[in-house]
Amino acid sequence: MYPAADTATLLIDGKWLEADDGATFPVTAPATGELIGRAADAGAAETDRAIDAAAAAFGPWSAETAYARADVLRRAHDLMLERAEDLAVLMSTEQGKPLKAARNEVRYAADFLAWFAEEAKRVHGRTIPSNRRGHRFQVLKQPVGVVAGITPWNYPMSMITRKVAPAVAAGCTIVLKPAEQTPLCAVAVLALLEEAGLPPGVANLVTTARPEPVGERLLADPRVRKLTFTGSTEVGMRLAAGAAATMKRVSMELGGHAPMIVFDDADPVHAAKGATLAKFLNTGQACISPNRIYVQRGVVEAFTEALVARTATLSAGPGTSPGVSIGPLVDDAALTKVQRQVDDAVERGARLVLGGTRLTEDGLDRGCFFAPTVLADIDETMLIYREETFGPVAAVIPFDTEEEVVARANDTAYGLASYLYTRDLGRATRVSEALRFGIVGVNDINPTGAQAPFGGVGVSGLGREGGVEGLDEYLDVKLIGTAL
Ligand code: ADP
Helix, strand or coil: CCCCCCCCCEEECCEEECCCCCCEEEEECCCCCCEEEEEECCCHHHHHHHHHHHHHHHHHHHHCCHHHHHHHHHHHHHHHHHCHHHHHHHHHHHHCCCHHHHHHHHHHHHHHHHHHHHHHHHCCCEEEECCCCCEEEEEEEEECCEEEEECCCCCCCHHHHHHHHHHHHHCCEEEEECCCCCHHHHHHHHHHHHHCCCCCCCEEECCCCCHHHHHHHHHHCCCEEEEEEECCHHHHHHHHHHHHHHCCEEEEECCCCEEEEECCCCCHHHHHHHHHHHHHHHHHCCCCCEEEEEEEHHHHHHHHHHHHHHHCCCCECCCCCCCCCECCECCHHHHHHHHHHHHHHHHCCCEEEECCCECCHHHHHHCECECCEEEECCCCCCHHHHCCCCCCEEEEEEECCHHHHHHHHHCCCCCCEEEEECCCHHHHHHHHHHCCCCEEEECCCCCCCCCCCECCCHHHEECCECHHHHHHCCEEEEEEEEEC
16 A cells, blocks of 8 residues: 555556656645655656556456445545545645635545446446347447546546546546646545555556656557546647547546626626635636626626625635635746736726735745736637636626627637526526536536536537446447347
8 A cells, every 4th residue: 555655656556666767756735835745757668567457457347246346436435535634635735725625625526436336336238129020239338448547736636536436437447647736646546446445457547747758658559448638628639639549539628718697687796706606716727617707787896896805805825724715826837827817908908806916925925826816897809708717817797688698608619617697597598508518507606516417518528527427438338239
């Protein structure tokens, strides 16, 4: 069990290993810049061996009963909840989110283990009446084989269980490459699965500071039959293109540019509360973060006032400090991008109502902190209207009619989450059906859960995670025709 040595963060065939050449990379706390550990910096050779291990483990693991696979996942779920506080502290330190949010994420991560433990037992096939006499059709669902999983830093545990749990439940084996910013969270999750009884080789971990060579091996190897990725649209498109060479199945969970629409029949204060909670969750570093907040003219003033009042109460700091609800941004590049979007909007006529700058007082200069920000009078000419922000900036856009706002909300290549506030049932139904997004929250800022299919359309991705659909992504359909 981990840790054999601090830097033995590769899990290959049930053994915790260092990189072949002993290379490591630093892991730092984004709030303070402090070194909190080192991880093994693996390359192509270690990746190949991880694939070997996953390929060798596939036969026996897929031959286990679904009940046996479910038992392991259920034990992992229970262990995760037992260790929830330690895991949350690790996540808050390594990723930066407030401890309360980290606790929520640990619970969310555990939910995937429990959900797919149950769903493992429900991989039903079917029989289809044939159009011929003396003939039968039967449909089976079988595990796709070895899976490559690549995960991001913003939700460093739940994005792992959202992939590993369904893969393992389906009878697949997996090689996971976590983000270079958060390898220790990945180690913690994999160690817990191992402790729960997952056999060697079923889930393998390759930590690295060099995603390209590792990604290349995962893409090139024909034994890897599926790639599941969460990250930026840009990288996702490149990886999907690479996966095509060996015709791997792909699930892509990419960027978003979520609209939130507040109609004037809604309570603007209630909607502003929801907007604040959704926008500043994870410091805006979420693919479902509302990036364009459309507010109908009649309530825009009341809404903005309530939004500013709530946002002004948010305090920034290291996630492990009490009372903090705004953690650091991931790095300098993120800070630069957010500042650029704010400056551009102001130059083009937006009103900066709150925040707008980096925070440097009281030691915050050691991390990349940006003040919770509210911009009003945003329009189509501004960068923030088109580009994902991934930071704590609420951009308020006035609108007049339902028809207009649906067209404007849909005017994006992204299509992940969308939100609307209205008390009118007819309008809620019309608008949620017209929005071209994979997810719609109706008076709901958290339309997600392990039991519900999460995913986007357009350049936001392919496939779904969670729900019944989340398991299907790891199953091939086999048709058996039998002449009697
Ligand atoms: P983000 O903006 O969230 O950091 P990225 O798409 O850059 O998004 O990163 C998401 C994940 O993709 C991380 O695990 C990162 O290491 C990985 N990644 C980035 N580039 C590549 C690549 N060329 N090959 C494989 N993985 C990659």
